[in-house]
Amino acid sequence: MRDNTPTRRYNFREAETRWQKVWETGKVFETKTDDPRPKYYVLEMFPYPSGRIHMGHVRNYAMGDVVARYRRAKGHAVLHPMGWDAFGMPAENAAMEKKSHPGTWTYANIATMKTQLKSMGLSLDWAREFATCDPKYYKHQQRMFLDFLKAGLVTRKTSKVNWDPVDHTVLANEQVIDGRGWRSGALVEQRELTQWFLKISDYSDELLSALDSLTRWPEKVRLMQANWIGRSEGLMLRWQLNTATAPEGFSELEIYTTRPDTLFGASFMAVAADHPLAKAAGAKDAKLAAFLDECRRMGTSQATVDTAEKKGYDTGIRAKHPLDPNREVPVYVANFILMDYGTGAIFGCPAHDQRDYDFAIAYDLPIIPVVRPTNQSDAEANAAFDRKNPPTVDDGVLFNSGFLDGLTVDAAKEAMAKRFEAESLGNKPVGQRKVNFRLRDWGVSRQRYWGCPIPVIHCDDCGTVPVPKQDLPVVLPEDVTFDVPGNPLDRHPTWKHVNCPSCGKKARRETDTMDTFVDSSWYFARFTDPFNTEDPTTPAAIAKWLPVDQYIGGIEHAILHLLYSRFFTRAMTITGHASLKEPFAGLFTQGMVVHETYKSGSGAWLAPVEVRIDSTDGERKAVEIATGAPAAIGSIEKMSKSKKNVVDPDDIIESYGADTARWFMLSDSPPERDVIWSEDGVQGASRFVQKVWRLVGEAAELPDGPLGSTVHPVTKAAHKAIMAVGDDLERLRFNRCIAHIHDLSNVISASLADLLKDASAGPAIRDAVRVMVQLFAPMMPHLAEECWTELGCTGLIANADWPVADPALVVEASISLPIQINGKKRGDIDVPTDANPAEVEALVRADAKVTALLEGKEIRKVIVVPKRIVNIVV
């Protein structure tokens, strides 16, 4: 019976804080390590404490929380922890600007963000919280670094960094803008530094082949990682140099190629600016030395190298073609050759490689086609060849290539490999097959303060000496300043001066700190037992809780963070800190939160709160609230401070409540795609909250009791919803879950309206409402607790079991099949659900509508797809 009392409004402000307190005092979400139920570890990528949480966090953590709450309802022991990725550059930048300490800024941000996260009502085990900048955390990281060092997983070698010659500091790639330092504006130079590396490249093959086992990872992430690792099969090939042209001591040049078949098309060779041959030649050629300097002024990022104009310098050195001693090709230094890949030297075949082609055109080098399409003759291919517009030949045969003529590309590669392996030059084969990887070792040294100190001491006599374990942690000094650029650890008056642990003489601490990717490469393992003060991990806890069953985070981490974590887990297993290879069994990458942008008449960005949207004649117009002047509505972009198109989660939770914010973040857009934040969308979510509250209020008045023998439609709808929502939750399709819950709420509304006609439906409706509350409980947990109590259910819904669907209640006696004629829909027909294709065809042929439509046409074929469609071909 609908009551006539004034509509009650759900008071989210009061209810949300009340339930959060109930959960907290009851320690409802704290995980007991010895919980006997099957474990489920759900983890969202922990945040960098940048200041305040943003909508991207709300979305990420809402998703993880739904999974955690759903798994608890399904009977799992759930581990759902949270912590802080607290080292990093922004803290140093803030320290520089505010003249404070990075730690002060970081811990203040953590306090703010923790309060914000708590207001979201997330079912997190806060007892396990830690920050990576805490010595209690990085102490263990230093210990593992030393264990890795002992196990041969660490090496020291030189690599290039972006050097700001004015600020005398190393710059991150993002601090290099158009080749200049972001603060000083000085042209950036490349500098070689001796740095620490983790030997991830030793695991290239393993990290690649194990991708196949990650069946619950998105295919695109596995593909990106596979491409990143970049396995290629090729040939190492030694070219003899014309010694008259080469610097002293250089008689040959070894290159790596994946296209030995195109060797007859070679028209130049190119080496990296850091190649020994280039350096030696530069010593005697001032112009070349200047060019090498120019190459070194380029940034170190791959994108910079690839998009820069292809430039080269002819060293005057000539190399002898391995198959034709009379043929010599020039050796260039080129700005697009990387010393890190292969041997830092290539031969160029301009006819069949875009980059080589661009280079050949720029330096007017010969272009000799050596692969032609199969449907052309040699003569035709030569006649058709146009230097200005060379054809791209994907699958062709060799020509202009001596003994290779007529072979396919693959056969020619094989023939070349065989020939060069057999041929020798100075007791070594001229060529050797080589599997090469693009993946480079992981450089972990950073010339910065706010990171985990590398626990090593440099002694003039003993070399690099590990800090003894009893001396760990090596703690960052507090008394540092950021008034000048550069590494405060390096210029600290006392910190780095220590005695050598080995010989006792005066020695120096390593002043480099670790890449923050190291911090995030094992935090998920630490969460399994963060209470262990002695060791980084506890074997029993690792064995019980790892791997992470569901990891959720941004697609921007698809390669580096995830690949490093996969490597780190293997390394930890080698050194006894873990016992598995793959840390993340299931991975989900969620999309960004985006918003419209607004600009005032003067061209300044306006925040959404500074703008009012008027809708007249279906056209949306923005008005700047402060001035009343019209504002321009710009494109929809990722929320960012610079464009001011940010919505503060605090404001949303304050005016609509956490449940509404969570519900909206999960509705509409599929979770892997970007979601557009809109005011209308939040209001819709808010309306649904109030609608649910009204339905529950009405249902609570209804009699509870056994359901009648005739199945009420609302019961059918409830059980369909249980199946659909469960199925979609398993696959993290939250937007579809929400659609199913809307469906159910609509059926419930209609049933309540029909109660006057059929008063016996009371128990069925009440039961369906209870089901609905359980289904949305993972998404709107506060409202669900409130409704649960209102419906007179005992205990917390957070501890309640997931409802079970009865399949018998869902089956229908007959279904409506669409009928197509020649693929176009012409009508429908009702058939019994269990009819077989022949019976369906008979029913269709007998149907009056169908026979009328087929008047005068001959039936060629009838296709019956059971429970789907009938197509008649005429």
Add this chain to the structure above:
RNA sequence: GCCCCUGUGGCGGAAUUGGUAGACGCGACCGACUCAAAAUCGGUUUCCGCAAGGAGUGCUGGUUCGAUUCCGGCCAGGGGCACCA
């Protein structure tokens, strides 16, 4: 530049993975309730067309009885590129 992804009504999206395109929500419009407004409830809403009907999933070509889904080419937007996290 290289690698990867995405593209469906006015808007976010759905489509049982080759089988009724537009579920669900937002917005808009019409109506009920109200002195009035808000809230709420009911209805309409892909486009063209009075209708019958036709067209339609970024563009273009193909495979198929049947294509949003598979294949080729193009266009647009986004993510990553090793020191941002």
